[in-house]
Amino acid sequence: MTTILSIRDLRKSYADGFEALKGVSLDIREGEILALLGPNGAGKTTLISTVCGITTPTSGSVTVGGHDIQSDYRAARRMIGLVPQEIALEPFEKVMNTVRFSRGLFGKRANDGRIEEVLRKLSLWDKRRNAIKELSGGMKRRVLIAKALAHDPRVLFLDEPTAGVDVELRKDMWEIVAELKAAGVTIILTTHYIEEAEAIADRIGVINKGELLLVEDKAKLMARMGRKQLDVLLTRPIAEIPASLARHNLSLGAAGDVLIYSYDTHADRTGITALLNDVAQAGLVLRDVVTRQSSLEEIFVTLVKGETQ
């Protein structure tokens, strides 16, 4: 698969000396959707801003489609679209003009047919003659996307695209992202919503304190996430797990009164029925059973916590 965006040992120290990126390296494949997860202040926006040429890196390099973002910035920028986190739009400007203007900024020749397509896709066509200030918050977000798409970028960055939007608009956004992917656009989005990453990403990257902790295929992470734990609480502690239960791969809690069973929720059979039968056959009496799901969120929290220790 072709690499469209290559980030090498990217570092960013702000004027006050704060190191927001501590050597991030990442290759992004053409046509994929990568979700970047990270707590507040992790460096997600700094990373996106640097790649998009809004922030200057302290060191390291970034190429987009082979174009260096510093020495060949015009060509690099033309390939990129950015939907920023904050809504910064001219309130009195008309929707159509705002989007037209964005296209012009990238030196692309005017193409109202294309602008119409983009506005229709984002359900903004009926609002094209309205001033920005007459739009709802959700529509303003759509305008931000329309602006970012106006020059037909190959790589689209979405910084928290669905923060504070309603469920319907979130679903619409996901659909738009899926359509763009189908059209071959590479998408990098930051999000705080784990379910958003689950719903639309091909790969997931976790960033914390300026460092990329993990980049992994979502399917693999989901497999990890699919693990569930069943705690079988016993009325009386036991010294060891009976041999008749060996096939269930159980572990025994420290106090000897909990049998811990880990299983895959995606498997056809969880093995719970057989386990509980065997537990009863072994003459053990249950006090309670408790299940616990290890989620992507937990994996994320564990990773981020591990870093701070």
Ligand SMILES: Nc1ncnc2c1ncn2[C@@H]1O[C@H](COP(=O)(O)OP(=O)(O)OP(=O)(O)O)[C@@H](O)[C@H]1O
């Ligand atoms: N201009 C600046 N000068 C100094 N420090 C900055 C500047 N911009 C950002 N930072 C700091 O860099 C760190 C990373 O900020 P950044 O906005 O990249 O985080 P983020 O992961 O996008 O967070 P959030 O999820 O809150 O949007 C933060 O500690 C922030 O305070």
